[in-house]
Amino acid sequence: MEFTKKSLEKLGIKEINSDFESLKRFNDGGQYRFEVPGIQSPDAMETLLNNAKKEDLTIHRITQTKGIMLLTNDEIKEMVDISKKYEIELFLSIGPRATYDTSASVNTEEGKRMAYRIRGYDNLVYAVEEVLKAVEFGVRGILLYDEGLLWVLNNMRKNGDLPKNIKFKISAHTGHGNPASFKLLEENGANSVNPVRDLQIPMIAAIRSSVYMPLDLHTENPKSSGGFIRHYEVPEFIKVASPVYLKTGGSIASNHNYDTSANEAILRLKQVKLVSEKIDKYCSDAIMSSYGSKDLAIPE
Numbered sequence: 001m002e003f004t005k006k007s008l009e010k011l012g013i014k015e016i017n018s019d020f021e022s023l024k025r026f027n028d029g030g031q032y033r034f035e036v037p038g039i040q041s042p043d044a045m046e047t048l049l050n051n052a053k054k055e056d057l058t059i060h061r062i063t064q065t066k067g068i069m070l071l072t073n074d075e076i077k078e079m080v081d082i083s084k085k086y087e088i089e090l091f092l093s094i095g096p097r098a099t100y101d102t103s104a105s106v107n108t109e110e111g112k113r114m115a116y117r118i119r120g121y122d123n124l125v126y127a128v129e130e131v132l133k134a135v136e137f138g139v140r141g142i143l144l145y146d147e148g149l150l151w152v153l154n155n156m157r158k159n160g161d162l163p164k165n166i167k168f169k170i171s172a173h174t175g176h177g178n179p180a181s182f183k184l185l186e187e188n189g190a191n192s193v194n195p196v197r198d199l200q201i202p203m204i205a206a207i208r209s210s211v212y213m214p215l216d217l218h219t220e221n222p223k224s225s226g227g228f229i230r231h232y233e234v235p236e237f238i239k240v241a242s243p244v245y246l247k248t249g250g251s252i253a254s255n256h257n258y259d260t261s262a263n264e265a266i267l268r269l270k271q272v273k274l275v276s277e278k279i280d281k282y283c284s285d286a287i288m289s290s291y292g293s294k295d296l297a298i299p300e
Contacts, residue, residue: 011180011183012183012210013179013180013183013206013209013210014206014209014210015206016202016205016206016209018202020205020209020240021239021240022205022208022209022239022240022241022242023242024212024242024243025242025243025287026214026243026289026293026295027293027294027295028289028290028293028294028295029287029289030243030288030289030290030293031238031242031243031244031286031287031288031289032237032238032242032243032244032279032286032287032288032289033060033061033214033243033245033246033288033289034057034059034060034061034245034246034248034272034275034288035059035060035061035062035063035216035245035247035248036048036059036062036063036247036248036249036268036269036272037063037065037247037249037250038063038064038065038222038249038250038252038257038258038260038268039062039063039064039260039265039268040064040065040070040257040258040259040260041075041259042075042078042082043262044260044261044262044264044265045062045079045082045265046082047262047263047265047266048062048265048266048268048269049062049082049085049086049088051265051266051269052269052272053086055269055273057269057272057273057276058288058291059086059088059272060088060089060245060289060293060296061088061089061090061091061141061245061296061297062083062090062091063091063093063143063169063247064079064091064092065093065143065256066093066257066259067093067094067095067096067097067100067130068092068093068094068095068130068131068133068134069095069096069100069126069130070095071092076092076133076134076137076139077137079092080137080138080299083299084298084299087291087292087296087298088292088296088298089140089141089167089296089298090139090140090141090297090298090299091141091142091143091297092134092139092141092142092143093142093143093144093145093171094118094130094131094142094143094144094145094146094149095126095127095130096118096123096127096130097116097117097118097123097127097145097146098114098115098116098117098118098119099116101119101123103119113175115145115173115174116145116146116171116173116174117146117147117148117174118145118146118148118149124148124149124152127146127149128149128152128153128156131153131162132162135162135163135166137299138299139299140163140165140166140167140297140298140299140300141166141169141297142166142167142168142169143169143170144168144169144170144171144174145170145171145173145174146174147170147174147184147188150168150170150185150188150189150190151189153166153168153189154168154188155189157189163300165297166297167191167192167297168189168190168191169190169191169192169193169194169216170185170190170192170193170194171194172195172196172197172216172218172225173256175196176193176195176196177195177196177199177203177207178203178206178207179206179207179209179210179211180210182195182210182211183210186211186212186213190213191213191214191297192213192214192215192216192245193213193215194215194216194217194218194247195207195215195216195217197218197221197225197226198226198228201236201237201240204217204237204240204241205240205241207241208240208241208242214243214244214245215241215243215244215245216244216245217237217241217244217245217246218247218250219233219234219237219246219247219248219250219271219275220249220250220251220271221250221251222250222251222253222255222256222258223253223254223255224255224256225250225256227251229251231274231275231278232278232282234246234275234278234279234282235278235279235282235286238279238283238286239283243289246275248268248271248272248275249267249268249269249271249272250271251271252264252267252268252271
C-alpha cells in the first residue's frame with residue numbers, strides 16, 4: 001500500500017501516528033468554541049443565552065436546523081438582534097431539501113442516502129432565495145446540506161453577489177467522514193464542516209491534519225442519530241481537532257429538527273456545563289476562544 005500512501009501524501013493527506021496533536025488554532029489563538037445546535041426559535045435562544053450569562057458559560061455559536069423557510073421575518077429579525085446582543089454567531093439552515101420536497105424515495109431505507117440534499121433546478125433556486133432572505137436581515141452564517149449549493153454560494157460570494165464575510169457550515173447529514181472529502185469541501189468554500197458523528201479519534205485526527213478550517217464535533221447526539229455521549233472524549237477532540245467547535249446539547253433532542261422549548265434550552269445549557277467541567281478537569285490548559293471574537297459570523 002506504500003504507493004497509494006505516498007500518492008495521498010502528495011495531495012496533503014498523511015497517515016497519522018497515535019501521538020498526533022493539532023497545532024492549528026482559531027484566529028484569536030483559541031483551540032475550541034462552544035456551539036449549541038437545534039435552537040429553532042427566538043424564545044429558546046434568548047432563554048439559553050440569558051442563562052449562560054448568569055452561569056458564566058461562553059457560547060460562541062447558535063445553529064438553527066429546521067430551515068429558514070420555517071421562520072417568519074419577525075423571528076429572523078429577533079434572532080439577529082439576540083445574536084448581536086450576546087455577540088455570538090447565528091447559523092440558519094437551508095429549508096428546501098429532500099425531506100421537505102415531494103420526494104417519496106427519501107422516506108425509504110435506500111432513499112435516505114440522499115440525506116437532505118436538493119432535488120432539481122427549482123429547489124436550487126429556492127435555496128439561494130432562502131440565503132438571500134437571511135442575508136437581507138443581516139445573517140452571516142448559513143448551514144448547508146448540499147455540496148452543489150456550497151459550490152454555487154461560494155462562487156456568489158467570490159463574485160460579490162453575497163457578502164464576502166458570509167460563512168458556510170456543512171452539516172453532518174451530508175455524510176462526510178474522510179480527509180479527501182473534507183479537502184474537497186474546504187477547496188469549494190466551506191468554512192467549517194461537521195463530520196459524521198461516530199468517527200474514532202484517529203479518524204478525526206487524519207481529517208484535521210489535511211485541512212485548516214474548523215471542525216464541528218458532536219459531544220452528544222439526538223436519539224435519532226444514536227444518542228451516544230462523548231463527554232470524556234472532549235479533551236482528545238481538542239487535542240487532535242483544534243480549532244474545533246464542540247457541538248453540545250444534542251442529547252436533549254429526539255431528532256435533528258427537534259423544536260427546543262425554552263425549558264429544554266436550559267437542559268442543553270446543562271450539557272455545555274458538563275462538557276466545560278470535563279475540560280477544566282482533564283485539559284485545563286486548553287485555550288477557549290474569547291467572547292465576541294472578531295472572526296465570528298455575528299449578524300450585521
